[in-house]
Amino acid sequence: MSMNRPTYLYGIIVASLLLVALVAGCQGISGVPAVLGQQPEAAHQPGSEGTNSSENAEAQFTLKTAISDGKMVFVGVGGGLEGLVNPELQVQDGDVVQITLINGDGALHDITLPDFQAASEQITGKESTTQITFTAGIEGVFPYFCSVPGHRQAGMEGRLVVGTGNPTAAAEAPSIVRPATDLPGLTAGPSTTVHLDLETVELEGKLADGTSYTFWTFNGKIPGPFVRVRVGDRVAVTLKNDILSTQNHSVDFHAVTGPGGGAAVTQTGPGQETRFSFQALNPGLYVYHCATPSVAHHIANGMYGLILVEPEGGLPPVDHEFYVMQGEIYTQGAYGEGGKQEFSREKMMAETPEYFVFNGAAGSLTEEHPMKARVGETVRIFFGVGGPNAVSSFHVIGEIFDRVYDQASLTSTPLTNVQTTLVPAGGAAMVEFSLDVPGRYILVDHALSRLERGLAGYLMVDGPDNPQVFEGTIQGDSGH
Numbered sequence: 188m189s190m191n192r193p194t195y196l197y198g199i200i201v202a203s204l205l206l207v208a209l210v211a212g213c214q215g216i217s218g219v220p221a222v223l224g225q226q227p228e229a230a231h232q233p234g235s236e237g238t239n240s241s242e243n244a245e246a247q248f249t250l251k252t253a254i255s256d257g258k259m260v261f262v263g264v265g266g267g268l269e270g271l272v273n274p275e276l277q278v279q280d281g282d283v284v285q286i287t288l289i290n291g292d293g294a295l296h297d298i299t300l301p302d303f304q305a306a307s308e309q310i311t312g313k314e315s316t317t318q319i320t321f322t323a324g325i326e327g328v329f330p331y332f333c334s335v336p337g338h339r340q341a342g343m344e345g346r347l348v349v350g351t352g353n354p355t356a357a358a359e360a361p362s363i364v365r366p367a368t369d370l371p372g373l374t375a376g377p378s379t380t381v382h383l384d385l386e387t388v389e390l391e392g393k394l395a396d397g398t399s400y401t402f403w404t405f406n407g408k409i410p411g412p413f414v415r416v417r418v419g420d421r422v423a424v425t426l427k428n429d430i431l432s433t434q435n436h437s438v439d440f441h442a443v444t445g446p447g448g449g450a451a452v453t454q455t456g457p458g459q460e461t462r463f464s465f466q467a468l469n470p471g472l473y474v475y476h477c478a479t480p481s482v483a484h485h486i487a488n489g490m491y492g493l494i495l496v497e498p499e500g501g502l503p504p505v506d507h508e509f510y511v512m513q514g515e516i517y518t519q520g521a522y523g524e525g526g527k528q529e530f531s532r533e534k535m536m537a538e539t540p541e542y543f544v545f546n547g548a549a550g551s552l553t554e555e556h557p558m559k560a561r562v563g564e565t566v567r568i569f570f571g572v573g574g575p576n577a578v579s580s581f582h583v584i585g586e587i588f589d590r591v592y593d594q595a596s597l598t599s600t601p602l603t604n605v606q607t608t609l610v611p612a613g614g615a616a617m618v619e620f621s622l623d624v625p626g627r628y629i630l631v632d633h634a635l636s637r638l639e640r641g642l643a644g645y646l647m648v649d650g651p652d653n654p655q656v657f658e659g660t661i662q663g664d665s666g667h
């Protein structure tokens with residue numbers, strides 16, 4: 188394949204990122220009505236950071252839980268919020284915000300704003316109260332809700348509008364990308380019990396430059412941790428669901444023989460923990476994923492990973508192993524639109540993602556964490572598709588797979604000399620190749636429209652030129 192190709196493709200990626208930056212500058216949130224409800228300022232709040240100035244007023248609100256039209260809701264108390272159902276709370280950027288919650292119906296409730304790591308205690312019994320105080324240090328529109336399972340869905344949700352409501356946080360949203368080099372080697376030895384701790388965490392992270400998204404993760408990164416065991420091992424799984432989660436979560440390992448691959452016994456509410464164990468009977472490379480309805484939604488938000496069950500005797504050594512997974516992200520805004528993006532169920536059901544990503548985000552394995560190796564070395568890629576929906580035509584531009592462990596079957600004879608390999612949704616492949624020529628090799632799904640929706644990874648290969656295998660000058664490049 189011509190070496191001009193990577194340069195050309197790089198141009199497309201750069202152009203796409205520029206587009207993101209342009210669009211990010213002119214996004215607004217429409218449909219945000221003005222709000223009357225802020226009560227007069229009160230005394231200085233405990234927990235404030237001492238940065239108050241005249242334009243940095245504090246904000247206090249009181250909400251009461253209630254049943255309204257058969258739905259569970261928050262109702263405003265006092266000031267302009269009096270009687271409003273799930274009132275919109277308007278504050279200024281930097282305000283210290285205090286929300287008092289009164290239990291009006293006697294059931295168990297709380298108030299939670301995960302974007303500000305703010306969660307009240309759970310209160311029960313009529314007229315019991317609780318309070319949260321936090322600094323609204325990010326402009327944007329953020330949900331507040333009751334985190335008791337089912338209550339948000341039953342209607343207990345409103346919005347906090349900070350400043351103009353225009354999100355400025357996207358550029359600063361933390362990375363949720365797991366580098367492709369983040370995987371353990373096997374500690375050799377006889378069969379043993381492997382303890383695996385998974386924590387399901389929902390967090391706002393960077394989806395692309397200038398764009399953020401609320402991801403759902405195993406252990407805070409996408410994909411989840413690479414799990415490496417040997418056939419015959421017993422795996423003892425503990426699944427903990429973060430207290431600030433809005434959802435129940437679970438885990439289904441395709442390496443498990445048993446109900447739901449574990450999902451039948453790990454449906455776990457926020458703040459809860461479940462356990463199960465299984466024996467790894469079949470060697471192979473397997474996907475695991477959250478299996479809480481809507482399963483496709485949980486997977487699309489980032490809840491997948493790989494578990495390797497090494498065959499007897501282990502895998503042959505290579506110089507580099509990489510861990511890469513493909514997924515789809517269904518945002519309400521179009522690809523490249525800036526700001527905080529919300530999930531689109533309509534697009535998910537139509538199977539029309541805006542983003543295709545390796546390891547959770549656009550640019551994850553290009554600008555952020557390119558893979559590196561040297562001429563003369565051997566490379567193994569554990570490649571999986573979380574999906575939830577698209578099949579990958581996995582290909583490395585400029586290379587040929589010496590061996591493909593098709594369908595991630597590690598006990599069959601591998602295919603040899605393969606250009607592109609099909610990896611199904613919820614499936615995996617293991618590929619190996621040696622490096623003969625320096626340059627930038629690009630991991631893609633050869634359904635190449637997806638490249639222009641964020642799907643690319645770089646393998647940067649350093650070392651001496653090898654004119655016998657490849658001779659030529661890369662245009663616009665001083666060469667290697």
Ligand SMILES: [Cu+2]
Pocket residue numbers: 387403434435436437477478479485490
């Ligand atoms: Cu989940």
